[in-house]
Structures are given as structure tokens and as C-alpha cells.
Amino acid sequence: MSGKIVDDISLKRVLILDDEIKLQDIMARLVRSFDLDVFTTDDGRDAIQEHSNRRFDVMFVDLDMPKMGGAQFIMEVREINGGHRPFVVVMTGLKDVTLGGLDVDGIILKPFGVREVEKALRIA
Numbered sequence: 001m002s003g004k005i006v007d008d009i010s011l012k013r014v015l016i017l018d019d020e021i022k023l024q025d026i027m028a029r030l031v032r033s034f035d036l037d038v039f040t041t042d043d044g045r046d047a048i049q050e051h052s053n054r055r056f057d058v059m060f061v062d063l064d065m066p067k068m069g070g071a072q073f074i075m076e077v078r079e080i081n082g083g084h085r086p087f088v089v090v091m092t093g094l095k096d097v098t099l100g101g102l103d104v105d106g107i108i109l110k111p112f113g114v115r116e117v118e119k120a121l122r123i124a
Contacts, residue, residue: 012124013054016040017047017073018062018091023110027060030117044068048076051086058124059088060108060117071102078103087124 014036016027024040031038039054041047045068050056059077063070074088090099093110105124108116 012057012121013037014039014121015047015051015056015059015061015086017044017059017065017070018042019065019067020062023091027117030114031121034118034121036121042067044070044073044076047073048080051077052080055084056086058121059086060091060120061088063090063092063094071099074102074104087120089120089124 014031016024016031016038017040018024018027019042021042024042028038028040039047039050039056041050042065044065047059051059061070061074070090074090077086077088087106088104089106089108090102090104091108091110091112095109099107106120108120
């Protein structure tokens with residue numbers, strides 16, 4: 001499975017923010033297989049800096065990270081986006097996650113498969 005999924009996801013810039021390096025690598029390979037630009041990191045501060053330079057269109061964000069939690073990252077991105085609203089998908093292993101009004105566009109539960117990522121990219 002490679003090449004562009006459909007025209008409506010082409011040219012999207014994708015951020016993968018997760019402290020599990022193995023998951024980052026797998027997702028990055030998957031997203032790149034659709035000819036999309038990908039940036040991976042395990043640090044929310046690095047992701048915010050990179051977002052200010054590149055303006056990601058889609059963000060896959062883990063909630064539970066040691067340096068900066070995903071919820072804090074999402075709140076900061078929503079404050080600084082300057083008219084650009086990225087499509088944010090939370091990734092979590094918690095079955096009973098409470099987002100408490102956090103402004104997200106989707107949730108995928110770990111472990112997840114190719115279909116969940118592809119679906120998020122299609123609707124973003």
C-alpha cells in the first residue's frame with residue numbers, strides 16, 4: 001500500500017508527537033508511504049517550535065508524555081495557530097480517556113492499525 005490515498009490528503013504536513021520512538025517510526029513510515037511530509041518528536045516544546053515554522057495540517061498527539069503532556073501541547077497550539085487550525089488526533093492507550101473540553105478532532109486508541117491512521121488522514 002503506497003502512493004497517495006486520495007487527492008484531498010496530498011501535500012499535508014503531518015506531526016507525530018509521541019514518546020514511544022518505535023511508534024513514531026512506524027507511523028512516520030506509514031504516513032510517508034502516502035507521499036506526505038512528516039515530522040516526529042517526543043517533545044512538545046520542539047513540536048511547537050517546528051509548528052511555528054512549518055504549520056502542520058494534521059497532528060497525531062499522545063496524551064501521556066514526560067516532558068510536556070499532549071493536552072498542554074494541544075492547548076498551546078490552539079492559542080498560537082494564527083488562523084491556521086490543524087486537525088488534531090489524540091492517540092492514547094487509555095480506554096476511559098476524558099478530554100475535559102480539549103479541542104480535538106479525533107481519538108484513536110492504542111494499539112491501532114493502518115485503517116485508523118488512514119481514516120484520520122482522509123477526513124483531516
